[in-house]
Amino acid sequence: MKILFFTPTAEIGASSRYRVYQYIEYLEKKGHDCTVKPFLTDDLYKKWKSNSLGNILLKMPIMIIKRFFDCLFVKKYDVVVIHRDIFPFGPLIFEKIIRIFNKNIVIDIDDAVFTTETEEISGSNKLLYKLKYGTRFNASFKDSSMVICGNDFLEDYVSKYNVNTVIVPTVVDTNHIIPREYSIINKKSPNYVTIGWVGNPGNSSYLNQLTTIFSEINKFNLDVKIKLKFIGAKEEIKNSFPDFDVEVEKWSLDTEYEMLRQCDIGIMPLNDSNWSKGKCGLKLLQYMAVGIPVIASPIGVNNEIVINDYNGFLAYEKDEWVEKITTLIQNPELRMKLGVNGRSFVEKFYSLEKWAENLNQILSNNFK
Numbered sequence: 239m240k241i242l243f244f245t246p247t248a249e250i251g252a253s254s255r256y257r258v259y260q261y262i263e264y265l266e267k268k269g270h271d272c273t274v275k276p277f278l279t280d281d282l283y284k285k286w287k288s289n290s291l292g293n294i295l296l297k298m299p300i301m302i303i304k305r306f307f308d309c310l311f312v313k314k315y316d317v318v319v320i321h322r323d324i325f326p327f328g329p330l331i332f333e334k335i336i337r338i339f340n341k342n343i344v345i346d347i348d349d350a351v352f353t354t355e356t357e358e359i360s361g362s363n364k365l366l367y368k369l370k371y372g373t374r375f376n377a378s379f380k381d382s383s384m385v386i387c388g389n390d391f392l393e394d395y396v397s398k399y400n401v402n403t404v405i406v407p408t409v410v411d412t413n414h415i416i417p418r419e420y421s422i423i424n425k426k427s428p429n430y431v432t433i434g435w436v437g438n439p440g441n442s443s444y445l446n447q448l449t450t451i452f453s454e455i456n457k458f459n460l461d462v463k464i465k466l467k468f469i470g471a472k473e474e475i476k477n478s479f480p481d482f483d484v485e486v487e488k489w490s491l492d493t494e495y496e497m498l499r500q501c502d503i504g505i506m507p508l509n510d511s512n513w514s515k516g517k518c519g520l521k522l523l524q525y526m527a528v529g530i531p532v533i534a535s536p537i538g539v540n541n542e543i544v545i546n547d548y549n550g551f552l553a554y555e556k557d558e559w560v561e562k563i564t565t566l567i568q569n570p571e572l573r574m575k576l577g578v579n580g581r582s583f584v585e586k587f588y589s590l591e592k593w594a595e596n597l598n599q600i601l602s603n604n605f606k
Contacts, residue, residue: 240271241601242315244324247283248276250491256408256520257321257348264594275308277301277326305332313339317605321346327369330378337381342605348388348408350516351375352395358509359440384604388518389539404600408518410527411590417529417581418499420574430463431567434501436521442471444507449478451559456481462567469497498528502573503566506534519543523588526580531573533562549580
């Protein structure tokens with residue numbers, strides 16, 4: 239079967255990488271002929287995330303023309319899978335064009351792209367985000383043959399427009415992610431504990447809600463020094479934690495998991511919003527895949543991924559965050575236990591090995 243994937247970015251974009259690119263090798267082994275057409279190249283994606291929009295705007299006419307011609311040749315494919323959208327702003331005109339030539343359209347979403355509540359991630363780009371997200375997706379959901387959703391919250395919304403939905407969670411390739419090593423030596427409390435976070439500059443704003451929490455923790459006379467490692471965050475996030483040793487690491491596809499293995503605890507704070515409820519918990523899966531315990535806000539799919547006192551803790555109120563963080567800081571054996579359990583949990587329920595065949599069957603059985 240010939241499958242065409244439209245993605246917002248090339249492989250460097252986390253959403254495109256985890257929802258599309260990591261499946262290609264498996265699907266091709268199953269005999270499918272896969273083609274991926276990203277909108278943003280790796281270089282342009284980096285400029286987008288760094289708010290260097292001038293270069294993108296200059297190249298936009300060429301990108302639009304290229305997208306238009308991509309749409310004219312979809313007839314030769316058995317199915318077209320659109321991860322989110324074909325063009326990231328305004329009316330979904332390209333989706334309408336391809337339906338003239340190919341009716342076998344699958345939409346795949348892993349965020350609440352249909353909500354207008356994006357203030358927590360939009361920063362200074364509020365106008366662009368209004369054009370990028372919102373009800374413009376409803377017609378696309380309605381007109382597609384199927385919608386693949388990353389979690390229950392997304393499916394509940396989409397099912398109002400299309401009854402042919404299926405849940406495929408975001409997963410990680412545990413066969414290629416090496417967990418950290420726990421030895422007799424590092425069972426003993428080291429002189430510092432590293433608390434880590436991974437993401438991008440746009441969503442590092444979630445970390446600001448932890449400033450008072452870490453200020454409270456700093457009042458305890460802990461015999462362990464706390465180091466904060468924020469991978470992919472804005473450099474200025476350091477200013478929110480003036481009393482701590484903060485490392486803001488530049489995100490890299492080659493070193494992402496190596497940096498995560500240097501952490502002892504992984505955190506995922508979220509707002510109680512529709513945007514946060516649409517998230518698929520990728521950070522938590524990454525932390526667990528490298529074998530470290532997690533602490534997360536009990537929002538959306540986090541409630542399904544985190545099992546209290548098994549692979550981490552859920553924390554909503556300030557006092558809960560303070561308690562759970564200090565508990566893990568002071569108990570290296572508990573960190574090891576929860577970290578090992580987390581790795582096992584991801585391997586069993588959220589691994590690429592488990593879900594690649596599921597996706598293969600979904601596409602093969604519906605679009606023969």
